[in-house]
Every structure is written in C-alpha cells, then in structure tokens.
Amino acid sequence: MKYTDEFRDPVAAQRLIQEIRVRATRPIRIMEFCGGHTHAIMRYGIRQALAPNVRMASGPGCPVCVTSDGDIDYCIALARLPGVTVATFGDMARVPGSRSSLQEARAAGAEVRIVYSALDALELARREPQRAVVMLGIGFETTAPTVAASILRARELGLKNYYVYSMHKLTPPAMRSILDAGEVHLDAILGPGHVTAIIGWRAWGFLPAEYGIPCAVSGFEPLDILQAVRSLVALQGSAPQVVNAYSRGVTAEGNRVAQGLMAEVFEVSSANWRGLGELPASGLKLRPAYAAYDAQLAFDLPRPESPEPASQRGCRCGEVLRGVVEPPECRLFGKACTPARPIGPCMVSAEGACAAYYQYGGSLV
Amino acid sequence: MSEQVVLLAHGSGGLLSHELVSSLFLKYLGNPILNALEDASNLPLGDASELLGGQLVFTTDSYVVKPLFFPGGDIGKLAICGTVNDLAMRGAVPLYLSAGFILEEGLPLRDLERVLASMATTAEAAGVHIVAGDTKVVERGSVDKLFINTAGLGLVPPGVRISAAAARPGDLILLSGAIGDHGLAIMTQREGLRFQTPLQSDCAPLNSLVSAMLAASRRIHTRRDPTRGGLASALNEIATQSAVGMEIEEQAVPIHEPVRAAGDLLGLDPFYVANEGKLIAIVEREDAQSVLEAMRAHPYGQEAAIIGQVTAEHPGRVVLRTILGTRRLMDMLAGEQLPRIC
Numbered sequence: 281m282k283y284t285d286e287f288r289d290p291v292a293a294q295r296l297i298q299e300i301r302v303r304a305t306r307p308i309r310i311m312e313f314c315g316g317h318t319h320a321i322m323r324y325g326i327r328q329a330l331a332p333n334v335r336m337a338s339g340p341g342c343p344v345c346v347t348s349d350g351d352i353d354y355c356i357a358l359a360r361l362p363g364v365t366v367a368t369f370g371d372m373a374r375v376p377g378s379r380s381s382l383q384e385a386r387a388a389g390a391e392v393r394i395v396y397s398a399l400d401a402l403e404l405a406r407r408e409p410q411r412a413v414v415m416l417g418i419g420f421e422t423t424a425p426t427v428a429a430s431i432l433r434a435r436e437l438g439l440k441n442y443y444v445y446s447m448h449k450l451t452p453p454a455m456r457s458i459l460d461a462g463e464v465h466l467d468a469i470l471g472p473g474h475v476t477a478i479i480g481w482r483a484w485g486f487l488p489a490e491y492g493i494p495c496a497v498s499g500f501e502p503l504d505i506l507q508a509v510r511s512l513v514a515l516q517g518s519a520p521q522v523v524n525a526y527s528r529g530v531t532a533e534g535n536r537v538a539q540g541l542m543a544e545v546f547e548v549s550s551a552n553w554r555g556l557g558e559l560p561a562s563g564l565k566l567r568p569a570y571a572a573y574d575a576q577l578a579f580d581l582p583r584p585e586s587p588e589p590a591s592q593r594g595c596r597c598g599e600v601l602r603g604v605v606e607p608p609e610c611r612l613f614g615k616a617c618t619p620a621r622p623i624g625p626c627m628v629s630a631e632g633a634c635a636a637y638y639q640y641g642g643s644l645v
Numbered sequence: 646m647s648e649q650v651v652l653l654a655h656g657s658g659g660l661l662s663h664e665l666v667s668s669l670f671l672k673y674l675g676n677p678i679l680n681a682l683e684d685a686s687n688l689p690l691g692d693a694s695e696l697l698g699g700q701l702v703f704t705t706d707s708y709v710v711k712p713l714f715f716p717g718g719d720i721g722k723l724a725i726c727g728t729v730n731d732l733a734m735r736g737a738v739p740l741y742l743s744a745g746f747i748l749e750e751g752l753p754l755r756d757l758e759r760v761l762a763s764m765a766t767t768a769e770a771a772g773v774h775i776v777a778g779d780t781k782v783v784e785r786g787s788v789d790k791l792f793i794n795t796a797g798l799g800l801v802p803p804g805v806r807i808s809a810a811a812a813r814p815g816d817l818i819l820l821s822g823a824i825g826d827h828g829l830a831i832m833t834q835r836e837g838l839r840f841q842t843p844l845q846s847d848c849a850p851l852n853s854l855v856s857a858m859l860a861a862s863r864r865i866h867t868r869r870d871p872t873r874g875g876l877a878s879a880l881n882e883i884a885t886q887s888a889v890g891m892e893i894e895e896q897a898v899p900i901h902e903p904v905r906a907a908g909d910l911l912g913l914d915p916f917y918v919a920n921e922g923k924l925i926a927i928v929e930r931e932d933a934q935s936v937l938e939a940m941r942a943h944p945y946g947q948e949a950a951i952i953g954q955v956t957a958e959h960p961g962r963v964v965l966r967t968i969l970g971t972r973r974l975m976d977m978l979a980g981e982q983l984p985r986i987c
Contacts, residue, residue: 325971
C-alpha cells in the first residue's frame with residue numbers, strides 16, 4: 281500500500297464518518313484554522329458528510345488572504361521602483377490591491393518573479409547583482425524560518441542587493457482575536473498541522489486553559505482530518521485539552537532549529553490583518569541587527585494611499601476569515617468575484633476559503 | 646567552433662532560408678507533396694478515397710510549451726499529437742497536416758533538428774503527412790525559442806457520428822488511462838523537482854486507438870481528449886453540450902502514484918491537470934465492455950477503465966463520488982490554467 285493511500289482509505293473513512301455521526305448527538309461547531317484544511321475538507325466532501333451535527337467553519341489560516349490591502353499596495357509600489365525585482369510566491373501575484381495587482385504591474389513592465397522559496401529569490405539576487413531583489417515575506421510560522429534562513433545566507437555570501445519585506449504573521453494571536461471577539465460560537469478548533477510542526481502543540485495550550493475549548497492538531501489527508509474531528513467530538517462534555525492527532529509530524533515542543541532561525545532574525549511586532557485589524561504581538565519584523573536587509577528601511581518608500589480597499593467593493597473576505605460568514609453568503613461570490621476575476625484574496629489563493637468553496641463546494645441540487 | 650544558431654537571415658527568403666528548408670525541414674519532413682515546394686499543395690485522396698461520402702474535418706492548434714524538451718516528449722511530438730488527436734476525437738482518419746514555425750533568433754540549430762526529427766517520427770507513427778509549411782524568424786526576445794502551429798485535415802468515414810453533444814443517459818464513461826502525467830511532468834521539470842520515479846508526459850497520437858475502438862463498436866457517442874483543464878473540465882464540457890448529468894467514481898479513475906505525489910506537493914489536483922495522450926469515450930452501455938477490451942489491448946489504452954455513467958438527472962453537472970464515499974459536484978477548472986504546458 282502506498283503511503284498516501286493509508287490516509288485515503290475509503291473503508292476506514294466511512295467507518296470514521298459513521299462513528300462521528302453516532303457520537304455527535306448535539307450540534308458542534310469546529311473551526312479549521314488552516315486554509316489547507318478547508319481545501320481538503322471541500323475536496324473530499326467531508327463537510328457534507330459530517331453535516332448537520334458537526335459544522336465546520338473556515339478560519340484565518342491563509343497567509344495571502346490575511347494580508348492587508350495596504351501591504352499589497354505597498355508591494356506593488358515596491359515592484360514599480362526602477363531597478364527593483366520583487367520575488368513572490370505565486371498566489372500573491374494575483375491578489376488585487378486597491379488599484380491593481382502585482383500581475384498587472386508585471387504586465388506594465390515591473391519586474392515580478394514567482395518563486396517557490398526564499399532561497400530562489402536569494403539566487404536571483406546572486407545572479408543579478410545590479411538589481412535589488414525584494415522577497416515578499418508572506419506566511420505564518422511555516423514559511424518565516426526559510427525566509428530567516430535566506431537572510432542569514434545572504435549575510436554569509438555578503439550580498440548587498442537582497443531584501444525582505446516581512447509581512448509574516450503568527451497564528452496563536454489570530455486564534456485569540458477571533459475567540460475574544462465572540463462573533464462566532466466555536467466548540468472546538470482543528471489545529472494547523474504544518475504550523476504546529478514548527479511551534480509545537482503546547483503552543484495551543486491556551487485554548488483549553490483560557491477559553492475552555494479543545495484543540496486537535498491535524499494533518500492534511502482525509503483520514504487525518506476525520507480522526508482529529510472524531511477526537512474533538514469525543515471530548516465534548518469532558519475536560520478540554522490539546523490532542524495531537526498528527527503525531528507523525530508534530531511534537532510538543534516543535535522544531536527547535538526553525539524556531540531558532542526565526543528568533544535570530546525576527547522580533548515580534550504588531551501586524552495588520554485583513555479581517556482582524558491591527559493585532560499586537562502578532563507579526564514578525566526584522567531585528568535591528570538585520571536592518572540592512574529590511575526592504576522598508578532600504579527604499580524609504582512612502583506607504584501609498586489605499587483609495588478603495590476590497591471591503592468597499594463589497595468583498596466580505598474579512599468576515600470569511602473570522603468564520604462569521606461562509607463564502608456563498610457574500611453577494612459577490614461566484615458572480616462578480618470568481619477565481620478568474622477575483623475581487624478579494626480569499627478567491628485567489630489555493631488556501632483561500634472562497635476559492636475552495638467555488639471549486640469544490642457547488643450545490644448538488 | 647561555436648554552436649550554429651538560427652539567424653534573422655534564415656527567415657529572409659534568401660539563400661539561407663533555402664538552405665534551412667532543404668537541409669533541415671525537407672530532410673525530416675519531406676515527402677513528394679511537400680518537396681514540390683509549391684505555393685499551395687494538391688492533396689490526392691489516394692487510399693482514403695473509399696472514405697468519400699464521409700465528411701472532411703479540419704482543425705488547428707498552436708504549441709508554445711516550455712521547456713521545448715520534457716520527459717516523454719517535446720514540442721514537435723506535441724504539435725503532431727495534439728492536432729492528430731483533435732481529428733481522431735471526431736472519428737476522423739487524419740490525412741494531412743500543415744506546420745508553421747516561428748523561430749527565435751539564436752535558437753540552436755541542433756535543437757531545431759531534434760524537434761524536426763521528433764515530428765517526423767511521430768507523423769510516421771500516426772500515418773500523416775506534412776504537406777504545407779512555413780518558417781519565420783523573429784528577433785531575440787520576440788518569442789521564446791520556438792513556437793509551432795499545425796493544422797490538420799481528416800476524413801470521417803460514412804456513418805460515424807461522434808460529437809460532444811451526443812452523450813445519452815445510460816451511457817458508460819470510459820477513460821483510456823491514468824490522468825495528470827503530461828501537466829505534472831512539465832511542471833516538475835520546470836520547477837527542477839526530482840522524484841524517485843520520474844514523471845513522463847503521456848503525449849501520444851491516439852488515432853490508432855480510436856480505430857481499434859471503432860472496430861469494436863460503432864455506438865461510441867462522444868469522445869474527447871482531456872487536455873487543458875484536465876478530465877474534470879472535459880467531462881463538464883460534454884455534460885453541458887449533451888445536456889446530461891454524469892456520475893464519476895473517483896476510485897475508478899487511474900492516477901499514477903508519482904503524479905499524485907507531485908500534485909500534492911505543488912497543490913495541483915490531477916483531475917484538473919492536462920493530458921496529451923488520453924481520451925474519454927462515452928459509449929452505449931451494452932457495448933462498453935467490448936470497447937474497454939479493445940482499448941486495453943492497445944498500447945495506448947492498457948490502463949483504460951470505466952469511470953462512471955451518464956445520467957438524466959442534474960443535466961450539465963458532473964457529480965464525483967469521492968474515495969471517501971461522499972458526493973460532491975466536480976466543476977470546471979475555476980482558477981488559472983498552468984502556463985504554457987502545450
């Protein structure tokens with residue numbers, strides 16, 4: 281049997297679904313923090329299979345989606361600077377800012393390169409020493425360590441033309457913010473597997489301790505998700521705790537090496553989240569010792585006005601990210617806003633809830 | 646000695662152009678019709694004249710794949726297969742192709758030669774002749790190395806009616822093999838990803854497979870090659886054009902393990918990834934088994950499978966029963982196509 285088949289076994293899946301349905305005697309609402317989970321849940325029809333008693337709500341775990349309009353506009357302004365090459369993960373290129381996207385800026389002559397890793401951006405800088413290469417630092421605790429590693433490597437190589445614009449964000453503060461706001465009642469949290477592989481499952485201890493709800497850290501295969509949901513359903517009515525349902529990838533303490541890289545290069549700062557606003561101690565910025573690599577300091581570019589944020593055009597990405605509305609509740613969904621012509625980032629990113637609902641969530645009736 | 650490359654003068658119409666045509670293009674693609682170098686070619690129907698009473702079909706496609714050479718194929722093989730397959734999907738016997746080339750100044754002649762040799766081999770395997778051609782050279786940077794356009798002419802035998810609008814409730818849906826190989830072979834090559842079992846494009850001319858299927862049954866209602874947009878998009882097109890519904894069993898759809906793994910890594914769903922050597926056939930239920938056996942007996946159909954059925958319910962929509970046993974709508978590809986995979 282192939283490795284992935286073990287986690288996509290239909291007989292085992294049906295058994296788990298039955299078990300969950302039998303055990304979930306009362307309605308329970310679970311937020312899956314991570315956009316990767318949202319995608320798998322829609323792709324495999326898990327949402328429909330668990331309804332009506334188990335309801336899944338998508339959360340803010342899509343790095344591109346939570347990037348603010350102001351940050352996107354700033355990235356586009358960076359790309360328009362002469363002599364500057366902006367390196368970015370693919371999703372980000374298509375996200376509309378207030379006026380245009382990086383993709384449109386590229387069509388108009390800006391140098392925008394799609395990379396799969398910050399180390400590819402570093403390689404660009406090494407090959408083209410006459411250009412300033414700015415890596416757009418997007419992502420949670422999963423991508424921040426590799427961006428940190430790229431800065432350390434740039435220093436080793438003595439590169440003077442490599443910069444990072446850090447929009448990195450931390451996941452636990454976002455979770456707290458949603459629970460503090462109390463807009464949506466949540467009974468349990470499906471914890472993000474990849475993020476938790478870095479930060480360790482103890483990082484979610486505040487969920488049972490302070491909010492009285494359980495959290496199950498889950499992998500991304502269908503059976504991973506079903507097993508995690510089963511443990512959350514089983515915990516209803518008993519003492520809340522953090523369950524590690526992804527033990528092949530996650531430990532209590534997480535990845536110390538990655539944590540060390542992050543701590544060396546970044547310090548915790550406040551950050552502006554789409555949908556959640558300015559949250560204290562929820563982002564990462566470069567430490568003063570690495571100021572030479574900080575794009576914001578290097579270019580002294582005024583932050584452009586954001587004349588028409590997506591929300592003013594009727595986009596409800598912010599509420600989708602808080603789990604307050606489901607994508608089809610937005611009046612733009614599937615009409616004015618589609619993956620081909622997105623208005624908000626949740627319709628662009630492969631991890632965005634709107635894109636997952638649009639591709640996989642069509643009604644069967 | 647420095648490498649010989651394409652020069653702007655190769656497209657001037659002068660001496661260098663003629664040299665290029667005779668030393669490379671005719672060397673590989675030449676035949677009595679093309680060798681005449683007339684402004685337009687006369688096309689004898691020869692062996693195909695017994696097909697008269699049938700219908701002419703005509704198609705064209707341009708090929709811009711990057712990189713030019715990829716595991717399992719190259720732009721030349723693709724340019725023949727793509728057009729031959731479009732003809733074959735309509736039940737036509739492909740006869741003649743034209744080929745137009747746009748070359749970037751600086752393209753190594755060795756690369757051009759490799760592409761032409763591959764076109765020649767593929768055309769021979771498919772039993773088609775290239776009977777009209779054109780070459781242009783543009784300045785460096787105006788195209789990416791080499792673009793090819795091919796157009797194809799074929800004849801549909803009398804009595805064969807295959808159309809995307811002809812699927813009927815009760816028909817069974819057949820797929821000629823595993824999906825996703827072409828798109829993911831190119832993406833992994835482009836991204837420099839290495840897998841233990843390397844991915845190979847499935848690029849192949851399908852006209853002989855089509856003939857074998859037609860010999861097994863004339864009650865094949867619809868056929869389509871799931872290229873860009875993948876299996877899911879092709880099924881949706883047929884469902885819409887035929888105004889029928891479809892039920893697909895995810896577990897019945899063959900996917901090679903390296904394709905699944907690469908898809909997981911790159912975030913690509915094989916159901917939406919392009920194929921260049923596969924076909925979907927929608928067949929009268931009673932004939933499905935014999936068509937399936939004919940497909941499996943053919944080198945390009947060994948992994949053929951019945952993947953679902955056509956229904957009268959939910960016309961225009963394709964429903965997938967997932968491997969978990971859950972049901973969901975399988976829509977057209979919503980997001981972007983992968984760039985330049987064909």
